[in-house]
Amino acid sequence: MATLDAPRIVTSRATYADSHTLSRYLDTGGYQALRQALTMFPEQVAAQVDAASLLGRGGAGFPAGRKWSMLRKSPVSYLVVNGDESEPATFKDHFLVERDPHQLVEGVIIAAFALQVTQAFIFLRGEFALGLERVQQAVNEAYEHGALGRRIFGSSFSLDIVVHPGAGAYICGEETALIEALEGKRGFPRIKPPFFPAVTGLYGEPTVVNNVETMSNLPWIVQHGGAAFAALGAGRSTGTRLFALAGRVRNPGVFEIEMVKNTFRDLIFDPRLGGGIIDDRRVKAIIPGGVSAPWFGPELLDLPLGQDEVGERGSMLGSGSIVVMDETSCVVRAAWRITKFFSRESCGQCTPCREGSGWLERILYRLEHGGGRLEDVDLLLDLSDNIAPGLTWPPQQTTICVLGSSIPSSIHAAISMFRDDFYEHVEHEGCPHD
Amino acid sequence: MTHLRSELRQRAEELIALYPRRRSAMLPLLHLAQEQDGYLSDEAMAEVAELTGTTPAEVRGTAAFYDMFHLEPVGRYVVGVCTNIACLLAGGEELLAHAGRTLGCSVGGTSPDGLFTLEETECLADCNIAPVVQVNHRYVRTTTPELFDALIEDLRQGRLDHDVPPHGTLIRVRRSGGLRVEREELAAERAEARAARDARAATEAN
Numbered sequence: 001m002a003t004l005d006a007p008r009i010v011t012s013r014a015t016y017a018d019s020h021t022l023s024r025y026l027d028t029g030g031y032q033a034l035r036q037a038l039t040m041f042p043e044q045v046a047a048q049v050d051a052a053s054l055l056g057r058g059g060a061g062f063p064a065g066r067k068w069s070m071l072r073k074s075p076v077s078y079l080v081v082n083g084d085e086s087e088p089a090t091f092k093d094h095f096l097v098e099r100d101p102h103q104l105v106e107g108v109i110i111a112a113f114a115l116q117v118t119q120a121f122i123f124l125r126g127e128f129a130l131g132l133e134r135v136q137q138a139v140n141e142a143y144e145h146g147a148l149g150r151r152i153f154g155s156s157f158s159l160d161i162v163v164h165p166g167a168g169a170y171i172c173g174e175e176t177a178l179i180e181a182l183e184g185k186r187g188f189p190r191i192k193p194p195f196f197p198a199v200t201g202l203y204g205e206p207t208v209v210n211n212v213e214t215m216s217n218l219p220w221i222v223q224h225g226g227a228a229f230a231a232l233g234a235g236r237s238t239g240t241r242l243f244a245l246a247g248r249v250r251n252p253g254v255f256e257i258e259m260v261k262n263t264f265r266d267l268i269f270d271p272r273l274g275g276g277i278i279d280d281r282r283v284k285a286i287i288p289g290g291v292s293a294p295w296f297g298p299e300l301l302d303l304p305l306g307q308d309e310v311g312e313r314g315s316m317l318g319s320g321s322i323v324v325m326d327e328t329s330c331v332v333r334a335a336w337r338i339t340k341f342f343s344r345e346s347c348g349q350c351t352p353c354r355e356g357s358g359w360l361e362r363i364l365y366r367l368e369h370g371g372g373r374l375e376d377v378d379l380l381l382d383l384s385d386n387i388a389p390g391l392t393w394p395p396q397q398t399t400i401c402v403l404g405s406s407i408p409s410s411i412h413a414a415i416s417m418f419r420d421d422f423y424e425h426v427e428h429e430g431c432p433h434d
Numbered sequence: 435m436t437h438l439r440s441e442l443r444q445r446a447e448e449l450i451a452l453y454p455r456r457r458s459a460m461l462p463l464l465h466l467a468q469e470q471d472g473y474l475s476d477e478a479m480a481e482v483a484e485l486t487g488t489t490p491a492e493v494r495g496t497a498a499f500y501d502m503f504h505l506e507p508v509g510r511y512v513v514g515v516c517t518n519i520a521c522l523l524a525g526g527e528e529l530l531a532h533a534g535r536t537l538g539c540s541v542g543g544t545s546p547d548g549l550f551t552l553e554e555t556e557c558l559a560d561c562n563i564a565p566v567v568q569v570n571h572r573y574v575r576t577t578t579p580e581l582f583d584a585l586i587e588d589l590r591q592g593r594l595d596h597d598v599p600p601h602g603t604l605i606r607v608r609r610s611g612g613l614r615v616e617r618e619e620l621a622a623e624r625a626e627a628r629a630a631r632d633a634r635a636a637t638e639a640n
């Protein structure tokens with residue numbers, strides 16, 4: 001049984017049908033954290049976030065407090081919120097922007113105050129039509145309420161938030177590509193080291209980029225203190241986290257649970273959470289952190305849901321998405337579809353990513369649809385090795401951004417775990433599941 | 435005469451004013467242009483170039499990068515069916531094939547009556563109700579062939595006009611309040627805030 005006694009930090013209003021409205025937000029303590037923060041020094045607010053040891057929820061899991069402390073001092077700096085959420089099977093930010101847009105806005109204002117930034121942008125993927133409308137509505141209402149604009153709640157702090165729509169490109173979730181998109185360009189990632197956005201970001205000015213869920217945690221952290229947040233979870237994985245559970249489970253959905261205290265098995269099988277596998281079948285494989293993550297077999301179901309716990313086993317919690325495959329699922333088809341995704345979404349700047357993803361996709365296609373050869377299996381690994389030499393975890397990077405180095409993850413995992421399934425496809429001249 | 439009608443032109447100017455640099459309004463303006471024409475016409479892209487201080491070629495090159503922008507006319511309804519991993523495991527490919535049969539067109543094509551354009555999409559982040567279908571980027575939560583056919587009939591009969599505006603209309607909530615503050619004003623305010631803070635710190639230290 002899962003341990004579900006932790007407080008709901010970011011989904012406390014989820015049971016209300018009108019959870020997105022200002023009146024519900026105010027009735028449930030909304031904007032009190034901001035009022036409290038405004039009585040503090042900005043550094044004190046940042047110190048609480050540091051004490052919470054809040055890890056970024058966008059995928060890389062970098063501590064938010066540390067990132068903030070790296071912001072280069074400059075007369076102009078920006079806060080950019082990443083709501084591009086396009087990592088396949090990740091749907092927790094979608095939940096937050098539609099269901100609790102004011103919580104996000106309040107979190108952004110608190111972060112901006114702590115960073116002493118006067119202009120923030122919330123970048124939402126364009127396909128979130130309703131989310132875009134709800135967040136814009138929340139920003140409008142926050143202005144009317146005095147929580148945004150000049151001299152917020154009578155303090156000396158001023159902030160504007162612009163809600164910015166994306167237009168359909170997974171790569172814009174990568175923070176430097178997102179900045180390019182915000183500058184009105186194609187979403188081409190920038191070469192990062194040595195200049196990370198905190199030094200040279202939007203318009204060349206220092207910029208903090210944080211995920212929607214990261215921001216949504218801030219009102220609670222300010223109200224209850226960083227120590228209370230850090231008391232939840234264990235080790236480096238503090239607080240609760242949203243897990244988006246999808247695939248062959250009875251009850252897919254977004255669940256907020258305490259970090260580390262629960263295992264994959266708890267999440268997938270607890271009747272209050274995933275509710276088990278459809279038709280009580282057996283787990284064949286799970287993808288633990290978005291399709292960029294290497295897969296796990298059923299023998300790791302008892303692994304705790306923590307950043308380091310999963311990292312040490314050669315994968316990542318990444319974007320908080322967990323996909324379950326059962327005996328009816330074809331792993332070759334899954335690897336093919338994931339690779340097709342990368343091939344479609346590669347921005348095309350780097351040869352290994354642009355060409356490699358296309359070659360891999362075509363080989364997987366012929367294995368799945370007939371025409372595959374026995375030597376294709378090792379050819380897949382060989383090509384993968386060219387993109388991420390050594391096929392290690394974390395992968396070696398030969399490309400500008402880590403989209404490229406993520407391409408081999410699913411292929412390498414599928415072949416290591418289910419090599420015979422590939423051979424079966426060759427013998428069967430296509431997918432035996434069809 | 436501008437290509438954008440005056441109401442949209444005014445909204446375009448408002449959007450530009452929100453950003454420190456005009457070019458940043460590129461994606462919002464392209465969405466607006468699509469709202470007017472349902473796709474990005476050459477005239478619209480030329481106007482966006484003028485508004486953002488870029489060239490029509492730069493606008494086209496940028497627009498072409500993004501899946502949501504259509505450089506050719508499309509149907510009033512763009513129907514997207516996801517086949518990415520979560521939807522794949524829930525029968526997304528089968529639903530997409532069914533959609534093609536119902537609409538009488540292939541993926542990327544438009545139905546013979548010109549009303550529907552069918553697309554295979556990447557993950558739309560609504561995976562608990564898979565396979566995911568969007569019409570004009572509204573989630574319609576239509577997971578079976580029967581539900582899909584009923585949806586198409588509802589759209590044809592105009593029964594969903596309120597929930598699903600014509601293709602191109604994305605954000606119907608307009609920004610209100612809070613114009614961008616001038617940098618100098620903000621700098622002055624921050625200096626003031628810093629002085630107040632220092633004064634407070636000094637008293638607290640005593």
Ligand SMILES: Cc1cc2nc3c(=O)[nH]c(=O)nc-3n(C[C@H](O)[C@H](O)[C@H](O)COP(=O)(O)O)c2cc1C
Nearest residue numbers: 056057058082084085086173174175210211214403
């Ligand atoms: C290909 C790619 C896609 C990404 N997509 C997202 C995304 O959709 N949302 C997100 O928050 N971070 C995404 N990231 C991670 C961001 O680059 C960045 O690390 C994150 O937004 C920082 O926020 P956090 O520290 O609060 O997690 C992506 C990274 C890569 C390489």
Ligand code: SF4
Nearest residue numbers: 349350353399401404
């Ligand atoms: S790795 Fe791929 S997506 Fe990333 S910059 Fe290179 S080509 Fe673009």
